Amino acid sequence: MQSVEPDEETEPVLAVEDLQTVFHTDRETIRAVDGISFEIRPGETVGIVGESGSGKSVTARSIMGLVESPGEVRSDSSIRFNGQELTELSDTEYNEIRGSGIGMVFQDPQQSLNPVYTIGNQIREALRVNQGLRGEAAREEAISLLESVAIPDAARRLDEYPHEFSGGMRQRAVIAMMLACDPEFLICDEPTTALDVTIQAQILELLDELQAERDLSILFITHDMGVIAEIADRVNVMYAGQIIESAPVDALFANPKHPYTRGLLGAIPGQQADGEPLRTIEGDVPTPNEEATYCRFAPRCPDAFDACNAVAPAHVDVGGDAEHTAACLLYPDGETEETRVSHHQSLGTPRDDTGETNE
């Protein structure tokens, strides 16, 4: 357990510590998010990147308190928003946080707007619940919000239904709706994935502007390394429910440490020499259904050795400034294999789990 030092200047907006979200099925318990920790500071954009099934979206839903049965956020997880512990809140108390505290933009703008109400109705609803605005005041605020996300002819479009909007316009409307809640912190769960590339660039630019204007902190989830490079300040790379590398965006792209991150970056088209085929990472993300007593990436790892299947890697400093960490038995650099392995073993504190593996 690392202790969190309170720091006046960079008091995190959001601090996630040892978040574990599990899904109970008839046969097994799936550890969709398995003990991840990260922080987001004011005005910062933190990216989470990973393949499908790595637990990115579940992380977002856990923060929003939207994990429903058969899913469950384990009780020893901690999510603190401005110092307030969220995991212990009742649903009613969580409603106070959702919207006005933390907003969320979902992947598919086609489906995240209710088809039977006008855009204006849905934005005004957010204004009323979160800011207490009603009537003409709400309408004017809604118009200015639509204008701020660059929707032309906002007053008229307010009375239109979602099906009368194009895909990019819809995502702008969703963002406007979330801004209507006036959140401090915005979670964007693959907000550009369903959009084509030019629209995607516009939305990213829009988010950038809004962040500067409103001093928003953003958690940006995507599987697209290119998008991450453009928008994030810090990046957490997720694999099978765990963060396996965490670094400032420049350090990550310039100097990826974890073999998985290297694989991801190597799999971006245009990175390889002419004529060379696109590199891929063989295999699939495993379903994390047991406690990690080994490295979950080992079966796909080109650099794996015997200890990888027996020792769970812990996060170690790989950049020299405590900003860049990776969970891999290859590090710390320059040590012998034995020292590295025993170093990880000593770091790997056995978690107070539900009893299966207690001494």
Next chain:
Amino acid sequence: MNRLVYLVKRLLLGLPVVLFGVTMTFLILYLGPLDPVNTILGRDATPEDVRQLRIALGYIYPNGDPVPLWDQYLMTMRDLFTFNFGNSWVIQRNTSVVSLIAARMPATLWLGWWSVVIALVIGIPAGLFAGLRSNTMSDYLTSGGGILWRAMPNFWLAVMIAGSLTAGGAFSWYRDFGPSTDVIGTSDALGAMLGPSPFAGIPVLGVIPDPNLGNILTAFKWILPAALVLGSASMGNEIRIGRTAVMESKNSKYVETAKAKGLASRRIILKHVGRNALIPLLPVIMGEFYLLIGGALLVELVFAINGLGSMFLRATIGADVPMVMALAFIFVIITVAFNIVQDLLYTVVDPRISLEATER
């Protein structure tokens, strides 16, 4: 397109449907095996009586030549479309069809109204409840009950309930419970509730000179078993369709977005889930109103209610041509009207449905 223009267009298009409906009724009545003369006069009629009656009913000319079917048809249509329904031939000879229908209408409307309302009031919330708690024990109980309720045929359920309400039956206490009324037959309370009508003895719903609560309660108690039976199938349908619709809506992305906005779950259910779940429910609810026409017959017979359904049956068997034509005419008009109302309601409930013929 403007809703009014659409409405006018649909009304005009409805005319041929009405014409077709009454034409088919006419052909079946006149070309079928029914013989009103026989029914009216019985077997021992003298040939002269038969001849006189045939002339009076418009089947033959006084000189003995048959009136061509085409002429009879045109005359019948002229009378119908000018709302000149004439007098009954068989059921109550020489009484105006309008007054006969008006006399039976309240019982059928009262029955139909409550069968729709009871089904709605129980079925929709039960479906909502089952959908919100899908795959829990309470859902299984609710939707299982819905399926059972849906599966019991009207006529069977009517006989079972009517039987258990009679003396010695499992529900015989129902007669002595609350205001006293018989549940089989037509209750006096209905007439009392409506009171004397200003329209020459024709009782009309809505004209209630004496809206006595006691009378209304008694009339409600009287109709409840029959209304339950008549509404049973639609109630089951509403539970099942409502459950599916709610399950689909509550797992949708827009509900998640609404939660992310910080909306309270009650508001999400009422506003976001409810409205969307209504879309597939609309045809089910509207379909219920057709019960007023077709379904009432069996229930009215079993519960011995003097309503339009049972009169329709007697008129058809007895070849009371003016009565059958008038009722068929009214029923076809009601059906066409409800179809138009349903289409208009669709555009209100779901803005994605447009009245325009060409989709974008």
